[in-house]
Amino acid sequence: MQLHLKHRKASRIIKRVTEITSNGGLPKTGQYMVYVMGDDGYYQKGYPIGGGQRFIDNGDGTIIDMATGLMWIKDPQAAGLGSSMYWYDAINACENLDFAGHDDWRMPNINELLSIVDHSRYDPAFDPMYFIPFPDTWTPNWSSTVCAPWLDGAWCMYPYDGYKTVWSRVSDMCFVRPVRGGQS
Amino acid sequence: MAKATVEYKNGKKIVTYPNGEKQEYSKGNLKTAKDMFLKQRQKIDENIALIDDDLAKMVV
Numbered sequence: 001m002q003l004h005l006k007h008r009k010a011s012r013i014i015k016r017v018t019e020i021t022s023n024g025g026l027p028k029t030g031q032y033m034v035y036v037m038g039d040d041g042y043y044q045k046g047y048p049i050g051g052g053q054r055f056i057d058n059g060d061g062t063i064i065d066m067a068t069g070l071m072w073i074k075d076p077q078a079a080g081l082g083s084s085m086y087w088y089d090a091i092n093a094c095e096n097l098d099f100a101g102h103d104d105w106r107m108p109n110i111n112e113l114l115s116i117v118d119h120s121r122y123d124p125a126f127d128p129m130y131f132i133p134f135p136d137t138w139t140p141n142w143s144s145t146v147c148a149p150w151l152d153g154a155w156c157m158y159p160y161d162g163y164k165t166v167w168s169r170v171s172d173m174c175f176v177r178p179v180r181g182g183q184s
Numbered sequence: 185m186a187k188a189t190v191e192y193k194n195g196k197k198i199v200t201y202p203n204g205e206k207q208e209y210s211k212g213n214l215k216t217a218k219d220m221f222l223k224q225r226q227k228i229d230e231n232i233a234l235i236d237d238d239l240a241k242m243v244v
Contacts, residue, residue: 088186088202150217151207152199170188170199 027054027067030120040119049118055130060100063130068115070108071180073099075132081176082134087154087169090142090176097178105178110143110155110164112179117162125162133159134175140167142174 028046035041047067048054056064061079063072073079079099090107097105116126124133134141140156146169147153153166156174167174186202197209 086186088188092186149220151209151213153217169201170190 025067027065027115030118032120049127055127057130058100062100062102065115068112068182070112070115070182071102072116072131073105073178074130076175076177077132077134079178081178084134084139084173084175086173087142090174091144094176094178099178102180105180107142107144107176108179110145110157112182113141113143113157113177114162114164117157119162122161124159126159131177140165140174142167142176 026046028044028049029040030049031040032044033041054066056066057074058064061074063074064070065072073081076082079097081093081097085093094105094107097103099105116131118126121127124131124137126133137160138158140158143155143157145155147155147166150166152168152170154169156165156167157163158165159175188199188201191198191200195211197214199207199209201207
C-alpha cells in the first residue's frame with residue numbers, strides 16, 4: 001500500500017463547547033508519593049492509571065487507552081518492528097502495517113507517545129504489562145513530530161525514564177511503537 | 185533503508201529527505217538549534233556535578 005493513500009479528509013464540525021463532558025482527559029502521572037502538600041502526589045489529578053481502568057488488553061496484541069481513546073500495539077516486536085530504524089523508514093513501516101485486523105496504524109505524535117508514560121516507573125517508564133519494552137530502553141521511540149528549532153530532528157521518548165528528547169531524522173535510528181485512532 | 189542526502193551550497197545546508205522534502209538551513213538556523221542543545225547540556229552537566237558532589241561526600 002502506498003504511503004498516505006489510505007487517508008481521507010475528515011469533515012470538521014465546529015461547535016461551541018459550553019460543558020466539559022469528556023470521559024477521558026489527561027491521565028494521572030503515576031506519582032502517589034506526597035513530598036509536600038500541593039504536589040502531584042497530593043492531588044493525583046487525572047484519569048486513573050491502575051486498577052484496569054485505563055488500559056484494556058484486547059487479547060489480540062492490541063491495547064486500548066480509555067483516557068485517550070488510542071489503540072496501541074502491545075509488543076511492536078511481535079508486529080515485525082523489532083529493529084531500530086530511520087525516521088522515514090519508521091513512518092513507512094507504520095503506514096504499511098497490517099496488524100490485528102487494522103491497517104490504519106501510524107507513528108504516534110509526541111503528545112500521544114508521552115501519554116503512556118508512568119512517572120512512578122523507570123526502565124521502562126510505562127507499564128510493561130501493557131507495553132512490552134524493546135530490549136534497549138536507552139534507544140528512544142520515534143514520534144511523528146518534527147522538532148521546530150531543529151528541523152533535522154524529530155521528538156522522541158526514552159523508554160528508560162520517559163524523557164522527551166530529539167534525535168536526528170537524517171542519521172539516527174530509533175524504535176517505533178505504532179498507534180491508531182485519536183481525534184481528527 | 186531510506187536515507188536523506190545532505191549538500192552544502194551557497195553558505196547553506198540543504199537536506200533532501202527520502203520523500204522529496206527539501207529543507208534549507210542557514211547558519212542562523214543551526215546556531216539556534218545548537219543553543220537549544222547547549223542549554224539542555226548545561227543543565228544535565230549541573231545535575232551530574234551535584235550527584236558527583238554527593239558521591240564524593242559519601243565517604244564510608
